[in-house]
């Protein structure tokens with residue numbers, strides 16, 4: 001079942017059309033990566049899902065129920081981590097989670113059990129310090145714990161890793177993977193390598209629409225170029241080879257790339273290298289990266 005569905009959603013700010021006939025669905029128990037350039041409309045989309053912004057046309061459903069602007073009925077299914085989470089800095093993490101639990105109407109026992117469980121999950125179980133002493137990574141981890149407090153079916157994270165160093169990013173990604181069994185996750189990011197590490201499905205928002213969508217594998221397969229590159233030991237061999245195969249692009253004095261090269265082209269190149277006893281360092285098929293796909297789609 002799809003936990004989230006957007007059907008033909010459009011949104012304007014004044015005369016500026018930000019979201020234009022946007023449709024996509026997020027299946028349960030997946031991690032859904034939402035990519036887009038700065039200003040593509042990712043935060044706007046998330047706020048519309050949360051009913052914090054009105055939509056001009058279309059429909060958004062969370063857990064099969066229609067989202068209405070200004071009402072928070074469907075938010076019972078959602079945990080939200082904004083890009084810059086705000087806390088009461090003078091509290092400890094446990095005090096903060098207790099307060100959030102009380103506000104959402106959880107009972108005392110539930111609050112204690114769940115808070116203890118979640119602080120352990122995000123690696124803050126031993127932290128008795130006040131939140132104001134926390135690093136950005138720790139604050140982001142506490143933000144996830146808070147967003148998961150009421151066991152949401154859908155966890156929405158707005159750029160959860162963007163401001164973090166590689167180790168902080170890894171912590172967050174590991175947490176997202178560990179909660180996926182119970183919660184569907186949608187997260188936006190500019191860090192495409194993060195998407196490649198944890199996402200099952202991806203969608204690229206461009207000009208207010210989904211320009212690319214599917215499982216990570218499908219998306220890569222769709223744009224798979226069968227190109228390959230050859231790195232030579234000697235500049236002179238590289239030049240000889242390039243003269244014989246003018247279809248190769250010279251990347252530098254020892255490296256050639258054949259962007260559209262097929263498997264047959266690769267075999268021909270290997271035969272030529274063997275027949276002429278050319279020393280090479282490597283011959284390698286190029287795997288499409290999400291970064292390349294992104295650039296390919298955005299520049300169209």
Ligand SMILES: Nc1ncnc2c1ncn2[C@@H]1O[C@H](COP(=O)(O)OP(=O)(O)OP(=O)(O)O)[C@@H](O)[C@H]1O
Nearest residue numbers: 013014016018036037038039040041042043044045
């Ligand atoms: N409340 C608002 N009033 C007017 N324009 C807005 C408002 N909120 C967002 N916008 C505009 O809508 C567009 C999309 O903004 P949004 O914040 O959704 O993008 P984003 O994809 O989240 O970008 P970023 O990656 O930079 O956070 C931008 O051009 C922004 O200036």
